[in-house]
Amino acid sequence: MGGRGIENLEAARQALRAGLARSRALDAALAPAAPRLDEIRKRLPSLDASARLIRADGRAVGSAGGHIDRAVGPAAAVLKVFDAVHGLEQQLLADPRADLHGYLAVLRSLEEALRLLSNNYGVAVQWLDDIVDYLDDHFLAEPRFVEELRTDLGPLKSSLPALDGGLLAAALDKIESEFRRLLAEHTILLQMPSDTIGAPAIAPSPISISVISKLRAIVERAAVNNRLDRCISIYVDVRGANVRASLRALDLEYLEITPAEFHGVQSIESYIQKWGQHLEFAVKHIFEAEFKVCIEVFERAGPRDVAVSCFAQIAAQAGIHAFLRFGKTVTETKKDPIKLLKLLDIFATLNKLRVDFNRLFGGNACTEIQNQTRDLIKRVIEGACEIFGEILHQVELQRQMPPPPNGAMPRFVSFVTDYCNKLLSEEYLPVLTQVLIIHQSWKKEKFQERLLTGAILDIFKALEANLETWLKSYGDASLSHIFAMNMHWHFYNNLKGTKLGDLLGEAKLKVHAKLKDTYAEYFLRESWGNLPTLLRREGLALFSGGKTKARDLLKQKLKAFNESFSKLYQKQLNWVISEKELREKICQMIVQTVVPSYDSYMQNYGSLLEQDTNASKYVKYTAQNLENMLGSLFQHRNGRTMSLSMKRSNGKVNDGMANLSRSASTVC
Numbered sequence: 001m002g003g004r005g006i007e008n009l010e011a012a013r014q015a016l017r018a019g020l021a022r023s024r025a026l027d028a029a030l031a032p033a034a035p036r037l038d039e040i041r042k043r044l045p046s047l048d049a050s051a052r053l054i055r056a057d058g059r060a061v062g063s064a065g066g067h068i069d070r071a072v073g074p075a076a077a078v079l080k081v082f083d084a085v086h087g088l089e090q091q092l093l094a095d096p097r098a099d100l101h102g103y104l105a106v107l108r109s110l111e112e113a114l115r116l117l118s119n120n121y122g123v124a125v126q127w128l129d130d131i132v133d134y135l136d137d138h139f140l141a142e143p144r145f146v147e148e149l150r151t152d153l154g155p156l157k158s159s160l161p162a163l164d165g166g167l168l169a170a171a172l173d174k175i176e177s178e179f180r181r182l183l184a185e186h187t188i189l190l191q192m193p194s195d196t197i198g199a200p201a202i203a204p205s206p207i208s209i210s211v212i213s214k215l216r217a218i219v220e221r222a223a224v225n226n227r228l229d230r231c232i233s234i235y236v237d238v239r240g241a242n243v244r245a246s247l248r249a250l251d252l253e254y255l256e257i258t259p260a261e262f263h264g265v266q267s268i269e270s271y272i273q274k275w276g277q278h279l280e281f282a283v284k285h286i287f288e289a290e291f292k293v294c295i296e297v298f299e300r301a302g303p304r305d306v307a308v309s310c311f312a313q314i315a316a317q318a319g320i321h322a323f324l325r326f327g328k329t330v331t332e333t334k335k336d337p338i339k340l341l342k343l344l345d346i347f348a349t350l351n352k353l354r355v356d357f358n359r360l361f362g363g364n365a366c367t368e369i370q371n372q373t374r375d376l377i378k379r380v381i382e383g384a385c386e387i388f389g390e391i392l393h394q395v396e397l398q399r400q401m402p403p404p405p406n407g408a409m410p411r412f413v414s415f416v417t418d419y420c421n422k423l424l425s426e427e428y429l430p431v432l433t434q435v436l437i438i439h440q441s442w443k444k445e446k447f448q449e450r451l452l453t454g455a456i457l458d459i460f461k462a463l464e465a466n467l468e469t470w471l472k473s474y475g476d477a478s479l480s481h482i483f484a485m486n487m488h489w490h491f492y493n494n495l496k497g498t499k500l501g502d503l504l505g506e507a508k509l510k511v512h513a514k515l516k517d518t519y520a521e522y523f524l525r526e527s528w529g530n531l532p533t534l535l536r537r538e539g540l541a542l543f544s545g546g547k548t549k550a551r552d553l554l555k556q557k558l559k560a561f562n563e564s565f566s567k568l569y570q571k572q573l574n575w576v577i578s579e580k581e582l583r584e585k586i587c588q589m590i591v592q593t594v595v596p597s598y599d600s601y602m603q604n605y606g607s608l609l610e611q612d613t614n615a616s617k618y619v620k621y622t623a624q625n626l627e628n629m630l631g632s633l634f635q636h637r638n639g640r641t642m643s644l645s646m647k648r649s650n651g652k653v654n655d656g657m658a659n660l661s662r663s664a665s666t667v668c
Helices: 001-054 058-087 099-135 142-157 167-185 210-226 228-250 266-297 304-318 320-331 339-354 354-360 364-401 411-423 429-442 450-473 477-494 499-504 506-526 527-537 545-572 580-609 625-629
Strands: none
Touching: 058 580, 099 167, 099 210, 167 228, 210 228, 228 304, 228 429, 266 320, 266 339, 266 354, 266 450, 266 527, 304 320, 304 364, 320 339, 320 364, 339 354, 339 364, 339 429, 364 411, 364 429, 364 450, 411 450, 411 477, 411 499, 429 450, 450 477, 450 499, 477 506, 477 580, 499 506, 506 527, 506 580, 527 545, 527 580, 545 580, 545 625, 580 625
């Protein structure tokens, strides 16, 4: 045992060492194959699933083929379309400027492809989901493999991914940029011609047909892709800026004037005239052209309201409201007769543009413009009728005022008659008639022509009544005759051949002509007619043999003449005959009354004073001196003015009515 046992132990040790060496060698040999073994380990589940199909029921495996084919077909179609979409990428990322219509054709192809993808994508995913359920229900695949398939299908079932990778959005951005460029490069300012005579009533379209076609094509594609609002925003931005620039060129700063900055309607009279011209140009040319382009560009994008809404935004941003606010501001100024004419001017402008306003701003999108326009028209009509209705009362109130102290015709009288002629003119009569008709209709009353002509006749009768009252207020009869001549001359000469004169009638005017002549006779007889009687020859003939006594009597007569002449001349030097023709006529009548008698008298008896050292004391005038002095009478000279304030019956000045006359004075 001893020897043999040791040998056995030695042999066992050697065997263990050899086994350990082989294990190490094997381990070293297997080390390079470790990754492949790991890969085999990972593939075991799928291999097991494949093996399961082999182990599954033959009929179940056979029927699985049909399900798989039906699922793969739609998926393959989707992949094919998806490849086609990406085939359009290069063309759609190019600049559409070179060939817009070709670019839009490619874009339509993309839209169609995306529609196909959208329509088939869900079907493909549903079929894939069904086949996974089939594999699971029939145990044809490893459960873990089926679960992984369900996990992969989950996101595809919950939402539609961006199948084009953002290509459609990029293409739409490009055509919107092209839309802006086309608008900007083909937009020009519309300038108001200095001479509107011969200019077209309606401006032509500011954008060519070819450009309109391109813009319309872009809008159609934007509308199809739910981006019409972005095109509208771009359009309003670009075209609105152009309209604002066109209006700024008209210098419309006056539209922002506030009522506090007005010093009566006369201070803005020129602005009101500009307002009418500028509004007509803006409506008939700028806004009309803009409306046409809006319709042409957006007419195929949907309901007409789309184009009208777009136009309404442009009109509002461009400043149509400023025009309407200015008109309203005018209605808020103090009332006076000139304001009536200006209100009629505003109404005439609005009425002239009524059809255009209804067509351009008649849609629901323009409700605010419609409301402002209606409010303005209402204010204009009510204001005009109120002023027209008060004129008679204001003329009657002037009766309480004293007449001009120099006998001149009150300036307000000529103002009133001129004013009535304006109201009866072809420019204002139709407008005032229409205003009164509308105002009467609001009160459910029928308009009668007598309402207008009768009111003007009543105004003239009030002037005649004023004349009679004023004549009685003069303390000097001769001065009252001068005043009467002035008034009756004006009523006849200045109204003859006018609208007011035609309304009064020839018989009425002749009465005033006759009264003018009558008062002229009264004036001459009661003033200058007495002067020649101071130069009677009686008495001088009795002293023909005695020069001394004759000379003394001559001196007395000349002294009396000189004193009377000087007194009359000085008194009447500041009296006024307003009309030159009448003034010259009266002066000539005085000359003929005084100078021939004086000249004849001096020729017959002047020699008696030739040797008298004090002759110049009595012979103060020559016949020519008298004629020159008398010819200088009744000229206009500075004097007190007579204001015509529009008052209420209680005597307080009406805050709404200023002065009838432009200068607020009746006498120079």
